[in-house]
Amino acid sequence: MARPAPQRVARVLIDSPLPQLDRLFDYAVPAPLADEVAAGVRVRVPLRSAGRMVDGFVVEVGEPDASDRPLSELDGVVSPVPVLTPGLYSLVRRAADRAAGSASDILRLAIPKRMVRAEKAWLAAEPPTAPVVEPAAQAWAEHALSGFPGLGDALRDGLRIAVDAPPRPLRLESGADVGEWAALLAAAAVVTLARGKSAIVVVPDHRDRAELEAALDGRLPDGALVRDDAKQSGPARYAAFLRTLADAPCVVIGNRSAVYAPVIDLGLVALWDDGDPLLAEQLSPGVHARDAALLRQELDGGALIFAGHTRTTDVERLVAVGWVTDIPAARRISPRVVLSATREGESRGARVPSAAYAAAAEALAHGPVLVQVARPGYAPVLVCAQCRHPSRCKHCAGPLHAARQGAAPTCSWCGRTALGWACPECSSTRVRMASSGTERTADELGRAFPGVRVIVADGDHPVSHVDARPALVIATRGAEPIAAGGYRAVLLLDGDRMLLADDLRIGESCLRWWSNAAALAAPGAPVHLVGVAGPVARALATWTQAAYARGELADRAPLRMPPTVRVAALDGSRAAVEAALGALGTAVPELDATAILGPVAHDDSVRALVRFDYALGMRVADSLRASVVSAAVKARRPAKGRAGTVRPTLRVRVDVPDLDL
Incomplete structure (x- = not known):
């Protein structure tokens, strides 16, 4: 039998x-x-x-x-x-282990929720065929890449590359205006697809994606372009994900989760502006798109491009150790940056120096002028008119702001109107506007330039494009619209205020904000950085962002600041954090006493930071992961004779960008 x-x-x-x-x-x-x-x-x-x-x-x-x-x-x-391919599982497993996290947490980001109708339609449709790139599109792409000698060969050889994108606007054949960076990355994707391989291009937000789509318009065959965007409807996003599972190569463009797209025959992963915080995943385990791209390239092969108008210290560290190759442009292009300051006889508090004012007045005769400011709104910060003490809400201690001239102060946190406010320091009942947002700046410059259009672009007033007619465009950092033909002048205000932020990376963040705005200027147009001096201002004026990143790394190395070392943050009860630190010391004895900062009280728990070299990364992550599991298991076991209670579990975040306790 x-x-x-x-x-x-x-x-x-x-x-x-x-x-x-x-x-x-x-x-x-x-x-x-x-x-x-x-x-x-x-x-x-x-x-x-x-x-x-x-x-x-x-x-x-x-x-x-x-x-x-x-x-x-x-x-x-x-x-x-x-939907879970072997390659995708290997990637999320590696990423989770590196970040001391769970693979299922990353899979929730990588694989959209199932949509039955979209799935049935995909199963019923004919499978896509291998796309064929037209010779004209391939010739255009090769010409676009020719400005960077060796870039085409590096793409074919599957190298890791750092590229400083040309900082200027570009008018496409279709009439659309984009940044030249979009044409560069589009060309890299077209060349990759022409070789029969897939490409993934990751950008921070929908504005960048729209520029990239415009640059790819008409360059790819039908069905070869896949949009992966978290803001898509559920069926549309799931249908796009199913397309990436097909045997036919494609080009995927999207936000940070697009780096996990399970395409076949991966030939290129490109990240634009990796310093943008939108590429940092906030959900556990917090794997940055840059780190996921590095792991993806290591596992699947293909080329990897980090492109931007600036160079983050993270990428510059990889260039310094030889892991990433820097490919410069054949011809150096930089905007005409002017460091503006108040002259003798001018008020020291003048927000727009005479030189910047004159440049804006001259440029307005020919086209739009961009004015970048730090904050949206009218008066984001109010202080006591007598003692200059910050005005705070008496209910929640939140900062007060004014929506318009003469309006009653309103709390930015709880939204209450501060009627009858009095200063707790001097009892004065009068407030003073200590800052100017987009709306107040628009009022002030509108009076200075009567008869000129004034356009406000910020989170509450999104604007993607402006035409070539004269206009004053007042925008917050990151919200600057693209101007047809480029801005005839750019004024960067509030730079000194931006640099006051309590952030280890505020210098490179400001340099990125200002460089992205300067890249919107027309060729030869002046870019005035107002009231800022020092290394950041010199880097912008000389357009040497990579050198600034190298200087930052040199300054941080003796202090063991990221990214010269990796940093993990531990949050939880004091007993759980101390137990995790004790287990870590046993598992990784190379860590000395200076590697651990804390624990210190943090909200309702305690926090500790652990600094460790990259060579110890996997051992540290394994130990921290074991401690997280141990704490989670103990939290589910109530003491004998007691009812089960919810206890604070240990939370670990690896590769935090700062040492802020």
Whole structure:
């Protein structure tokens, strides 16, 4: 009598936020599901500890091990589509281990929620065919890359590259105005697709994505461009994800989660402006798109491009150690930057010096002028008119602001109107505007230039493009619209105020804000940086952002500041944090006493920081991960004779950008 075939086993990654469940669980595959269960599909499985059904992904299907332990059976297959490819699982596993986090947390970002209608439509449609790039598009792309000698060869050889994008606007054949950086990255994607490989281009927000789409318009065959954007509707995003699973290469453009797109034959990953905070993932485990791209390139091969108008210290460190190759442009291009300050006879408090004012007046005869300011609103900061003490709300201690001239102060936190406000220091009832936002600046410059259009561009007034007619465009950093033909002058105000922020990276952040604004100027147009001196101002004036990043690294190395070292933050109860630090000292004895800062009180818990060299990264992450799991398990076990209580668990964040306790 023939023996029955052994029952197959599915190894499942459970979709759960609990760190102790971040491993593969074995489930028996029942006979009715034998033909449906495959690696990568979504399934429903019983979770004994919780007494309920949960979702998960089948990572692999194999034979049972030699033990006779009983296995629970799969409850069902949610979808027959294998959405978790082996390459994607390897990437998220590596990224999670590096960040001492859970793979399922990253998969929630990488794989959209299932949409049944979109899935049925995709299954019913004909599979996409391999795209063919037209010779004209390929010739355009090769010409666009020719401004960087060796860039085309580096793309073919799959190198890691740092590129300083040309800081100027570009008028496309379609009539659209974009930054020249968009044409450069679009050309790299077109050349990659022409070689039969996929490309992924990651940008911070929808404005950058729109520029990239305009640069790619008409360059790619139908169906080859895939948009991956968290702001898409659920069905649209899931349909785009399903397209990346096809056997046909494609070009994916999107925000930070696009770096995980499971495309076939990856030939290029490109990141634009990696210093933008929008590329830093806020959800656990907080893997930056830059780090995910480095892991992706290491696992899948292909080229990796870091492009920007500035160079972050993180990328410059990689260039310094030889991990990334710097490819300069054949011809150096830089805006005409002027460092403006008040002259003798002018008021020291003048916000716009006479030289910048004259440049704006002259430029307005020919086209639009950009004025960058620090904050939106009318008067974002109010102080006591008598003693200059900051005005705070008596209910929540939040800062007060004014929505317009003569308006009653309003709290920026709780929204209450501060009627009858009195200064707690001197009892004065009068307030003074200590800063000017976009709206107040628009009022002031509107009176200085009567008859000129004034356009406000900030979070409350989004503007993406302005025409070539004369106008004053008052914008906050990062919200500057693109001007047809470029701005005829750019005024960078409030620079001294921006540099006062309590942030280790405020210098490179300001340099990035100012450089991105300067790149919007027309060729030869003046860019006035007002009231700023020192290394940051010199780097902008000489357009040597990479040299500034090198200087920052040299200054931070003796102090062991990131990114010269990696930093992990531990938050939780004092007992949990101290236990984790003790286990870390045992697991990684190379860490000395100066490596640990804290613990110190932080909100309702305590926080400690751990500084460690990159060579110790995996050992530190493994130890911290073990401590997180241990703390989570203990939190679920109430003391004997006591009812279960919710205890603060240990939270770990690796690669924090600052040492702010």
